[in-house]
Amino acid sequence: MPPISDYLFLSFALLLIGVAGVAMRRSLIIKLFSIALILNAAGINLMAFARLFADANGETFAAFTIAIVVAQIAVALAIIAAVFTRWLNVSSAPAKHPETGTIAS
Amino acid sequence: MPHEIIFFILAAGSILFAVLTISSRTVLRSSIFFLLTLLATAGIYLQLRAPLLFAAQLVAIVCVVAAVIVFAVEVSKLDLALASEYSWRPKAAGIIAAVFLLIEIASDILQRRFLPGERLTVLLPKAAFPSPLAAADILKFFATYDLLPLALLLLAAAVGVVGLRATFQRKA
Numbered sequence: 001m002p003p004i005s006d007y008l009f010l011s012f013a014l015l016l017i018g019v020a021g022v023a024m025r026r027s028l029i030i031k032l033f034s035i036a037l038i039l040n041a042a043g044i045n046l047m048a049f050a051r052l053f054a055d056a057n058g059e060t061f062a063a064f065t066i067a068i069v070v071a072q073i074a075v076a077l078a079i080i081a082a083v084f085t086r087w088l089n090v091s092s093a094p095a096k097h098p099e100t101g102t103i104a105s
Numbered sequence: 106m107p108h109e110i111i112f113f114i115l116a117a118g119s120i121l122f123a124v125l126t127i128s129s130r131t132v133l134r135s136s137i138f139f140l141l142t143l144l145a146t147a148g149i150y151l152q153l154r155a156p157l158l159f160a161a162q163l164v165a166i167v168c169v170v171a172a173v174i175v176f177a178v179e180v181s182k183l184d185l186a187l188a189s190e191y192s193w194r195p196k197a198a199g200i201i202a203a204v205f206l207l208i209e210i211a212s213d214i215l216q217r218r219f220l221p222g223e224r225l226t227v228l229l230p231k232a233a234f235p236s237p238l239a240a241a242d243i244l245k246f247f248a249t250y251d252l253l254p255l256a257l258l259l260l261a262a263a264v265g266v267v268g269l270r271a272t273f274q275r276k277a
Contacts, residue, residue, distance in 0.1 A: 009115045010149075014123055021127035029132050033139045037123050040146050042163045047153050059155055066161050 007048035014041035032076050036069045090100070111152055118144035140166075 014037050021034025043065040050058025122142040129135040147162035 002109045006112065010119065013120050017123045017127060025127060028128055030135055032134060033126050037142065044146065044149060045154055045159065047150060051153050059158065062158055063161055066165060070165050
C-alpha cells in the first residue's frame with residue numbers, strides 16, 4: 001500500500017484545485033463542482049486515516065461526505081436553475097436584470 | 106508495487122480531471138470531467154478496501170448527479186450563459202497542484218532507490234502514533250510521517266490563492 005503521505009498529497013492537490021475553482025471562476029455551477037472536489041478531498045483524507053488507525057469512524061464520516069455532496073449538488077442546482085430563470089445569468093458577478101435594469105447582489 | 110502503480114494512475118487521473126473540471130469552457134464538459142474525477146476517487150476508495158464507499162460513490166454520485174446535471178444543463182440551457190467566461194488562472198493552479206504531486210512521486214521513487222529501509226504503510230498499529238494533542242507531539246507526528254513538506258506546500262498554496270484572488274479582484 002502507498003504511504004499515508006501520498007494520500008495526503010492527493011487530497012491536498014484536490015483541495016487546492018477546489019479552492020482555486022471557488023476563488024477564480026465566476027460560474028456558480030463550476031463553484032459548486034469545486035466545493036464537491038473539496039468534499040472529495042476530505043473524504044479521501046478520512047478514508048486514508050480510517051485505514052491508518054483501523055477505525056471505522058473515518059469510513060462512516062466519508063460516507064456522510066458522499067451524502068452531503070449528493071444533497072448539495074441537487075439542492076444547489078435547483079437554486080441555480082431558479083436564479084437562471086430569473087436573471088438569465090449564472091455568474092456570481094453583479095448583473096443587471098434584463099427587464100428592470102436593477103443590479104442583482 | 107502494483108498497489109502503488111494503481112494508486113498513482115488513479116491519483117493522476119483524479120487530478121487531471123479535476124483541473125479540466127474547473128478550466129472547461131462549457132458546463133456540460135465540466136460536468137463530464139467532474140464525473141470522471143468522482144469515478145477516479147471511487148477507484149481510490151476501492152483500493153483502500155472500502156467497497157461500501159465505492160458503491161455509494163458509484164451509485165449515488167454517478168447516477169443521481171449525472172441525472173441532475175443532465176436535467177439542469179439540458180433543460181435550462183445554462184451553457185448559453187457561460188460561453189464567454191473563461192480564465193487561465195484555474196488551469197495554472199491545477200498544473201501547480203499536479204506538479205506538486207509529481208514531485209512527491211519522484212521523491213518517493215528516489216527515496217526507495219537511494220534510501221532503502223522500512224517504508225511507512227497505511228496499515229500501522231495505533232500505538233505507533235504519538236498523540237496529536239500536544240504541540241511537541243504534533244511536530245513529532247509531522248517529522249515521523251514526512252509531512253513537513255506538505256505543511257509548507259499548504260501554507261504556500263494558501264498564500265498563493267489569496268494573492269491570485271487579490272490580483273483577480275484588482276483587474277476585475
